[in-house]
Amino acid sequence: xxxxxxxxxxxxATAGADAPxxxxxxFTVASTAAASGVDVSFWLTGESTWFALPGxxxxxxxxxxxxxxxxxxxxxxxxxxxxxxQCAARxxxxxxxxxxxxxxxxxxxxxxxxxxxxxxxxxx
Numbered sequence: 001x002x003x004x005x006x007x008x009x010x011x012x013a014t015a016g017a018d019a020p021x022x023x024x025x026x027f028t029v030a031s032t033a034a035a036s037g038v039d040v041s042f043w044l045t046g047e048s049t050w051f052a053l054p055g056x057x058x059x060x061x062x063x064x065x066x067x068x069x070x071x072x073x074x075x076x077x078x079x080x081x082x083x084x085x086q087c088a089a090r091x092x093x094x095x096x097x098x099x100x101x102x103x104x105x106x107x108x109x110x111x112x113x114x115x116x117x118x119x120x121x122x123x124x
Contacts, residue, residue, distance in 0.1 A: 007118035008039045010110070014124060016047030017060060023048055024065040026124035030079070031071040040079035041113050044102075045087045052083040052098040076101040082109070 011033075013026035026048070034040040044052050051057045057068035075081050076099070083098060085106035095104050114121040 007120060008041060008113065008116055009033045010041045010043065010113050010119060010121040012043040012045055012110070012121065012123040013048035013051075014046040016050055018047045020060070020062045020065075022124050023060070024062050024068075026122075027068055027071040027075075028066060029122065029124075031066070031074045034075055034078040040075065042075045042079060042081045043084065043110060044081065045084040049083050049087040049091055049093060052081075052088070052093060052102045052104075054099055072099070084110075 009030070011026055011030040013023060013030075015022040015026070017023070026042075030040050030042045051060070051068060051072065057072050060068045072081065081099075081102045083093065083102055083104045085104055088094070088098075088104050093104075098104065113119060
C-alpha cells in the first residue's frame with residue numbers, strides 16, 4: 001500500500017500511438033496514482049491529444065497494457081484530464097469534439113498547476 005501525502009500529481013503525456021510504451025506508461029502512472037487517492041491532473045499533449053476524441057483510445061493496442069479507455073474513464077472520474085490548446089488546434093480538435101469531462105487549456109494553466117504548493121510534475 002502506498003503512503004501518500006495530499007498533493008497534486010501533474011502527468012503530461014506527450015506521446016501517442018507513435019511511442020506506445022511511453023504513452024501507456026503515462027496513462028498507467030496517472031491512473032494508478034488516482035486510484036490510490038492522489039489528486040491527479042492528466043495532460044494530453046502532442047500525439048496523445050488524439051485520445052481526447054471519442055473512440056480514439058479504443059484503437060490503441062499494446063500487449064500487456066491496461067486498455068486506455070478504462071484508464072481515461074478512471075482519470076475522468078477521479079481527476080482532471082486536459083488537452084493542450086495548441087496541440088488540439090494543430091489537429092483541428094475543438095472543445096465540442098472531445099470526450100465529456102475533458103477540458104482544453106493552455107500553458108498558463110499547466111504552469112499554474114505545476115507551480116502550486118506540493119505539486120509534482122512528470123512528463124512522458
